[in-house]
Amino acid sequence: MRELIILGSTGSIGTQALEVARNLNIRVTGLAAGSNAELLEKQAREFKPLSVALRDQKQAEKLKIALKDTDIKVFSGKEGVNAVACGRGDIVLCAIVGIAGLESTLAAIEAGKDIALANKETLVTGGDTVKKKIAQKGVRLLPVDSEHSAIFQSLQGAPSGSLNKIILTASGGPFFGMTRERLKSVTVNDALKHPNWSMGKKITIDSATLMNKGLEVIEAVHLFDVRPDDIEVVVHRQSILHSAVELSDGAVIGQLGTPDMKIPIQYALTYPERGVKFESLSLTEIGTLTFEKPDTETFKCLPLCIEAIKKGGLFPAAANGANEEAVSLFLEGKIRFTDIADLVNAGMNSAPHKTDFDIEDIYNADALARQTVRNTLKG
Numbered sequence: 556m557r558e559l560i561i562l563g564s565t566g567s568i569g570t571q572a573l574e575v576a577r578n579l580n581i582r583v584t585g586l587a588a589g590s591n592a593e594l595l596e597k598q599a600r601e602f603k604p605l606s607v608a609l610r611d612q613k614q615a616e617k618l619k620i621a622l623k624d625t626d627i628k629v630f631s632g633k634e635g636v637n638a639v640a641c642g643r644g645d646i647v648l649c650a651i652v653g654i655a656g657l658e659s660t661l662a663a664i665e666a667g668k669d670i671a672l673a674n675k676e677t678l679v680t681g682g683d684t685v686k687k688k689i690a691q692k693g694v695r696l697l698p699v700d701s702e703h704s705a706i707f708q709s710l711q712g713a714p715s716g717s718l719n720k721i722i723l724t725a726s727g728g729p730f731f732g733m734t735r736e737r738l739k740s741v742t743v744n745d746a747l748k749h750p751n752w753s754m755g756k757k758i759t760i761d762s763a764t765l766m767n768k769g770l771e772v773i774e775a776v777h778l779f780d781v782r783p784d785d786i787e788v789v790v791h792r793q794s795i796l797h798s799a800v801e802l803s804d805g806a807v808i809g810q811l812g813t814p815d816m817k818i819p820i821q822y823a824l825t826y827p828e829r830g831v832k833f834e835s836l837s838l839t840e841i842g843t844l845t846f847e848k849p850d851t852e853t854f855k856c857l858p859l860c861i862e863a864i865k866k867g868g869l870f871p872a873a874a875n876g877a878n879e880e881a882v883s884l885f886l887e888g889k890i891r892f893t894d895i896a897d898l899v900n901a902g903m904n905s906a907p908h909k910t911d912f913d914i915e916d917i918y919n920a921d922a923l924a925r926q927t928v929r930n931t932l933k934g
């Protein structure tokens with residue numbers, strides 16, 4: 556069994572990945588997170604990795620003291636997280652949230668690790684750079700996001716060049732069917748109640764605005780080398796069909812299952828083998844699967860992301876940065892739910908027009924979009 560490093564181990568994906576590692580007896584060699592020293596200490600004591608890191612310097616100091624009776628190396632700061640990403644191990648599960656995960660993902664690829672990617676913002680902001688490095692290093696990029704895992708699984712055995720169209724399913728989130736007027740008064744608590752999945756706060760808000768689906772369209776463009784127009788977003792309230800592909804003869808192949816992130820996490824870690832069995836799917840118990848068009852008039856973040864990837868360049872990075880900033884402001888109670896899409900629009904349009912850009916340009920576009928969001932609020 557291969558050795559596993561988890562970046563973002565204290566989060567929703569990270570903790571579920573550790574459950575998978577526990578089930579499969581996978582050796583965990585590195586763990587990193589943001590600031591949750593208490594949970595990281597617990598994880599370190601159970602899994603006995605070679606090294607751990609916290610982005611937060613103070614919390615890392617606390618962790619160092621807490622783990623001083625062990626041989627585990629404790630690193631701190633961005634460099635510390637990167638050091639864990641590059642430590643001993645074959646595969647790195649990238650489950651940090653936001654563009655904050657881009658640097659360590661690139662570091663892990665540079666160090667020759669296979670990547671199990673949950674952090675979609677990495678591909679949204681740095682897609683071309685990540686893919687180029689993946690190709691240079693000859694490592695694998697395995698999707699963890701449930702829809703992309705479903706697409707990846709549906710493509711196993713499909714001849715190259717036979718992918719016609721991607722059918723990307725969306726739950727529709729907690730506000731499906733609501734009018735824009737009604738959305739103006741929804742609260743943070745309403746937005747944090749996802750109908751089918753339990754996830755970190757940022758992605759839960761993204762699911763409510765449909766930004767998450769927009770980010771996933773961009774993620775799919777990078778992962779499967781398709782054009783945005785080759786992706787059809789379909790609202791499927793039950794989250795049973797996790798996504799599907801249409802092949803060149805019109806055959807549609809999809810992956811179904813109970814909504815449990817451990818299934819795609821496990822597949823990324825055991826690929827091409829299948830791991831242990833999770834809950835069986837009873838189609839007769841579910842009875843009905845429904846499919847509808849998304850309401851792109853009310854949920855503007857989805858069409859904004861499609862616009863961003865069609866424009867290309869730094870537009871996706873700017874849209875993502877604006878969204879990260881707007882979601883933080885919404886969670887702090889400083890803006891309304893409906894302001895998020897307007898701020899994503901403003902931030903996205905702050906993107907410098909560049910076709911040839913490097914990683915610094917990406918971070919600059921991110922910073923500029925965040926600044927634009929804050930300025931728009933003040934103005």
Ligand code: NDP
Pocket residue numbers: 562563564565566567568569587588589590591592610636650651652653655673674675676699700701752753754755756757758816
């Ligand atoms: P959470 O908020 O639950 O977890 C985020 C993790 O990242 C935590 O471990 C957090 O540490 C860590 N972290 C945050 N900032 C930093 C930083 N600057 N440096 C190092 N570590 C950091 O998020 P989720 O697990 O829900 O999501 C993680 C990623 O996976 C996101 O990109 C999301 O879009 C994607 N994803 C998630 C799904 C899900 O079901 N949750 C499904 C599909 C994709 P700490 O706890 O210490 O703050």
Ligand code: MG
Pocket residue numbers: 700701702703771
């Ligand atoms: Mg998803």
